[in-house]
Amino acid sequence: LPSLARLRWEGFTVNVAAVREVDLRTPRQEREFLGGRAKAALLSCIEGEGEPPLELLLAAVACAGSGEVRGIPVQMMRDDSVSELDLQDVIQDRNIGVEGGMLLAYLVPVMGALTSIDLSDNQLCGVRIDHRGRVRGTYTAEGIIAIADALRVNGALTSIKLRGNKLGDEGWGAIFAAICGNKDSKIMSMNAFWENIGPAGVKLIAEALRTSVTGALTSVDLRGNKLGDEGWGAIFAAICGNKDSKIMSMDVSGEDIGPAGVKLIAKALRTSVTGALTSVDLGGNELGDEGWGAIFAAICGNKDSKIMSMDASSENIGPAGVKLIAEALRTSVTGALTSVNLGGNELGDKGWGAIFAAICGNKDSKIMSMDVSGEDIGPDGVKLIAEALRTSVTGGLTSAKMLAEVAKQKGISLCGIQRDQTTADFSNQNLKPPDAILLESDLSQAVVTGALTSLDLSSNQLCGLEHFGSGTYTAEGITAIANALRVNGALMSVNLRDIQLGDKGWGAIFAAICGNKDSKITSLNTYYENIGPAGVKLITEALRTSVTGGLTVTDLLGNKL
Known part of the structure; x- marks a missing residue:
């Protein structure tokens, strides 16, 4: 704003030309974001009675400040000449805090060149964890909500990192709501791993995902939080129930999901209308035979499902689970599922025979491969598998490839050639x-x-x-x-x-x-x-x-x- 001379706000007048001459550099030992000499110099540029509000100081810096403030290149950002901005405090020791977040919120909305910003570990909500694990400071959502408001209108950023800021339920809810509510947003992924998000935050995030209109967000990591069965159920219901959702994969491995959670997730997958979700990782939870059966039944029973692969390896699935999974595969109407991994379970000869019989007996099945290496399948199992493939009504080439795979793993001939035949x-x-x-x-x-x-x-x-x-x-x-x-x-x-x-x-x-x-x-x-x-x-x-x-x-x- 080179031609701006005065900035007026609630009885205060800012001499913009004078602000341009202020040295905004702040010593690292200075606790205030705009403290010491920098603050004194700024105050000298402002006329009015009393202490000018923080918002006015930040607005003045955003409009006319030169150089950097705590590593924030205000002049370059105003000139839109920054494409990537790394302000991670752990590396840079800058700690822009709440005020820094508010300053960025003035600058980010009008930038078209900035595509990536890292704000990790910056106390954006005013709190931190000391070396003894104690919480220090007073929580306020003012800074992160300001950033969320900026994200609500920005259409250039493709990546933003916010981990380690103790954003809390309100903060993360605001961020998800802003990105999901911005149809022009280009942000492709959100990493909220291990951010202490609880039930209140899950509710806000689920609502944002349920009503999302952004076409860019394809990946969300919410593991390591306090979502629980009900929370994960809400997240899946939100994504699967939004036909405009572009989330492509969900990793919920090792999240201690139990029967109640499986039931909710299975329901979401069974009725899913999203065309984007192609991968779900449910490994390392407490699904059990009934749970895995419900998941397979949900995916296989939804003709609109786009899930392409299911990895249920080493999940302690036994005869009861095999029976449920085989029935799901036998009656499957989905056209997307092409790969299933059931290795490392307790299927046995009969179990593997049932799985192959289910796939090969379904003319609509699109399963292209089955890895049975290391499964200790005996002669009875090979016989059952070979019979299933021999009478298969699914694609002939696919069946042949599956049988060839089994034969190679077991070192057997499929064409009747004897080992001493010349x-x-x-x-x-x-x-x-x-x-x-x-x-x-x-x-x-x-x-x-x-x-x-x-x-x-x-x-x-x-x-x-x-x-x-x-x-x-x-x-x-x-x-x-x-x-x-x-x-x-x-x-x-x-x-x-x-x-x-x-x-x-x-x-x-x-x-x-x-x-x-x-x-x-x-x-x-x-x-x-x-x-x-x-x-x-x-x-x-x-x-x-x-x-x-x-x-x-x-x-x-x-x-x-």
Whole structure:
């Protein structure tokens, strides 16, 4: 405000030009925010009877102050030439206090360049904890409410850190209300971890999240506070009940949530209308079999749920919990859940069989993988899992991948290849992409196919196409075979003719063999395989960079080279 000459307020007049000349630097030992010589100089710029109010002093500094006050660069902020502001007191020993918060509240609303501000550990509410753990000072929300008012209109900040200020329930409530109530806010996350927030604060925060109109806030950390079952239930109800909420994940791990809390959270998830929440971490609580069953039932029973993964590993889930979870997965109508981790529980052979049967028996299931490594599944369990996958009505490729994963973990053959078998003829067996994925499992395990030297896969539909080209091409099956050939060190001969591999398929096969220094395959017959310029480019690059010492003959006659 270079042209401003006078500032009038409640009978006082400020000489703005004189304020510009004041040295605002305050010695560190000075307890007052504007104390000592700085305050005396400011008072000399003000005419009127009595002591000018603090608000007027701060307004004068905000309008015309030069340099810094307790590290706050007032002139640069007024000029909007600051993009990041680090005022964390633990590092800088500045302690801007309540008055500093009020000063910032004058400057922040009009700034467009400032995107990040760290106000951690600054006694913004006038209280601190001494070295003996005792509370010192008198609480006041005046400073933090002033900052909240600034956040209510600021549209530039993307990050603000406020931890360690003893904001209390009222302070944190005001901050959440300001950010959530500002549709132009760009602040993306709020960290209120271990801030001693209690029931009153939870109520304010939940209401802010329930009515939130901001499109930026995607992450909130409220762990380590005194939320309890009812508090966490209120937070989930607020987020899940707001269709405009953009909160993407909720971590409530290790929060001692019990049956009452689980019931409230499950209800919120079951009726959720938010399209943003994709991840929930409930680990390390006291959910038990019934609780985990309720959570899975809630997510799986909500067709609008966007939860993509559930980690219930090492949660002491037993037979009763498995039964509930399996039923939820069997009847699931959600289209989002693609990953479930149940490892480290007490499922046993029957339990794992029930889980796989539930997923594979649900044609609407989107579960893509199940990690059963280290689960000590025995022959009975493998048999149940294999039967579930064999009769699966969920996506064929997904089922094949799941079965291949189990087979690799257990070192078993899925294609009937004996461990001492040297040749395998699968030609003209109507094999399709899922079968190729099963073959990959066998071929990539030396313990299963270490003796196999010859493999015939000719005249199949490993790429989804019949002999005359009908069907839909997919490279997923042949890519799986290529992946196996990239690590197989036993095969000396492989026949892949008349499979309609296409340019991409043949390119993948050559790249795999040529990129495997341990490969023993000596020849590849691609005679009349309709390979075009794109395939030639891939094959020549594979041959140019080849590290294999086995491949000596390639027949590329009859193609479109």
